[in-house]
Amino acid sequence: MKIDFQHNLAAHCENGVTANLLNFYGVKLSEPMIFGMGSGYFFSHMPFYKLNGMAVTSFRVWPGVIFKRVTRGLGIQVKRYKFRNPEKAMEELDHLLEKGIPVGMLVGVFHLPYFPKEYRFHFNAHNITVFGREGDRYFVSDPIMEHVETLSREELRKVRFARGTYPPRGRMYCISKVPEKVDVRPAIIRGIRKTAKDMLTIPIPMFGIDGIRFLSGRLRQWPVKLGEKSAILNLGQVIRMLEEIGTGGAGFRFIYAAFLQECAEVLQKPWLNDLSKEMTGVGDQWREFAVMAARCFKNRDKGQITYGQLADRLLEIADKEEKVFRQLRKISL
Amino acid sequence: MKIDEVPQDGAYLIKGKIRDLCYAVDKDGHYTSTLSMGWKPKNEAMQLAWEQVYEHVEEKRQLVLAGKLSPIAFYMELNIMTPSLLAEYTGYSRWKIKRHLKMKHFVKLRPEVLAKYAEALNITPAELVDLEKLREIVIKHED
Structure with missing residues (x-):
């Protein structure tokens, strides 16, 4: 049995799954729209939270949040599941598929067979949609793959119950009810305000704009505190987070710029176009940072680029992002 | 990022199995999405x-x-x-x-x-x- 489900490519997995699911129910939104409306844009640097033994630097919100905020903003009802028992998780999935409901779910990428091997770290916040089953094979729409993939029952069970940092525990979600008329404009305003608020006002230095400054301060100390080799690895991890599949370039900054541009038209607010340009500038600066960092860890200029310079770069970026969000915060219908 | 600046450096060991979707500005200043074939720093x-x-x-x-x-x-x-x-x-x-x-x-x-x-x-x-x-x-x- 296979549900008639349209698979669309997206830069980021969660945006993609959300967009594809909404599309199935007749709500057509672009990926940047989903990302902005769901306040996907964020920054955090959390030394206490480790991935591959290093501090996590993240350019987006917690997994699952985008879907939650978009559906809530549009008044769409969803149902979400979490399981202890893998068998039950698979039975519930079969049950939903039989009713003709496509199901989004969280999986770990390490055991995902169709993924290229070099992306397969123990990373557990990948989203896919399962939309059908034929015997032992499940049809999978993975927004970062160009075509529809299939997984066996055993493989799917394994990735749904991957272990490690943030285990998915068979989490899955589906849409249960869509209102007849969907108004995107208030949802957009709410999304933008939420992002601006989170970026500017969280009183813990690890998050938002302050998080960038926090990272800058710590990065400056890395060679002294951690030693040259570990500093390089940590820097490498930041770049991987910035550019790893699914960011649409420069840690989601370009997607957000695209979102602002789309909003300028939808909301009839031309001043958002200017901010979109600023945001593009921020993205370009992040890219420059990545280029500099890559030189640094390849040691191509024989120590010409120091960690101090990289840290200064981050401070510039933080100032620029702050300026954009101070303006965005004032938005209203 | 301009659309002609979208990096096509070749993916690290992938041989075109996955291409990244990137968002970039075309020559009129509008955002569009395009596929990128890998970037060197990454x-x-x-x-x-x-x-x-x-x-x-x-x-x-x-x-x-x-x-x-x-x-x-x-x-x-x-x-x-x-x-x-x-x-x-x-x-x-x-x-x-x-x-x-x-x-x-x-x-x-x-x-x-x-x-x-x-x-x-x-x-x-x-x-x-x-x-x-x-x-x-x-x-x-x-x-």
């Missing part, structure tokens, strides 16, 4: 991470062949796992796992225990105890 960051993994694996291999560590240590590193992650997959305690990482405890393990480790490490129990195979494994990405 590839280098990934390469760095994998080189690190391979280095650890190689170290472990030497220790296993010297009879100090058990093959579990080698395959654990090959799967980028830590004792605590392996503990979650097998259900054994971290303490026990660290013990089984030593060759002298490994040789006394019962077949059921070996099978459990083999499953968690994505190999067969026969492979787990085969030191010749361990010696010959080439640690590199197949391209």
Whole structure:
């Protein structure tokens, strides 16, 4: 049995799954729209939270949040599941598929067979949609793959119950009810305000704009505190987070710029176009940072680029992002 | 980022299996999405991470062949796992796992225990105890 489900490519997995699911129910939104409306844009640097033994630097919100905020903003009802028992998780999935409901779910990428091997770290916040089953094979729409993939029952069970940092525990979600008329404009305003608020006002230095400054301060100390080799690895991890599949370039900054541009038209607010340009500038600066960092860890200029310079770069970026969000915060219908 | 600046540097060892969707500005200043074929700084960051993994694996291999560590240590590193992650997959305690990482405890393990480790490490129990195979494994990405 296979549900008639349209698979669309997206830069980021969660945006993609959300967009594809909404599309199935007749709500057509672009990926940047989903990302902005769901306040996907964020920054955090959390030394206490480790991935591959290093501090996590993240350019987006917690997994699952985008879907939650978009559906809530549009008044769409969803149902979400979490399981202890893998068998039950698979039975519930079969049950939903039989009713003709496509199901989004969280999986770990390490055991995902169709993924290229070099992306397969123990990373557990990948989203896919399962939309059908034929015997032992499940049809999978993975927004970062160009075509529809299939997984066996055993493989799917394994990735749904991957272990490690943030285990998915068979989490899955589906849409249960869509209102007849969907108004995107208030949802957009709410999304933008939420992002601006989170970026500017969280009183813990690890998050938002302050998080960038926090990272800058710590990065400056890395060679002294951690030693040259570990500093390089940590820097490498930041770049991987910035550019790893699914960011649409420069840690989601370009997607957000695209979102602002789309909003300028939808909301009839031309001043958002200017901010979109600023945001593009921020993205370009992040890219420059990545280029500099890559030189640094390849040691191509024989120590010409120091960690101090990289840290200064981050401070510039933080100032620029702050300026954009101070303006965005004032938005209203 | 302008649309003609979208990097097409070639993906690190992927050979076009995955292309990244990028958002970029076209010449009229409008955002569109386009596919990117890899970017050098990103590839280098990934390469760095994998080189690190391979280095650890190689170290472990030497220790296993010297009879100090058990093959579990080698395959654990090959799967980028830590004792605590392996503990979650097998259900054994971290303490026990660290013990089984030593060759002298490994040789006394019962077949059921070996099978459990083999499953968690994505190999067969026969492979787990085969030191010749361990010696010959080439640690590199197949391209």
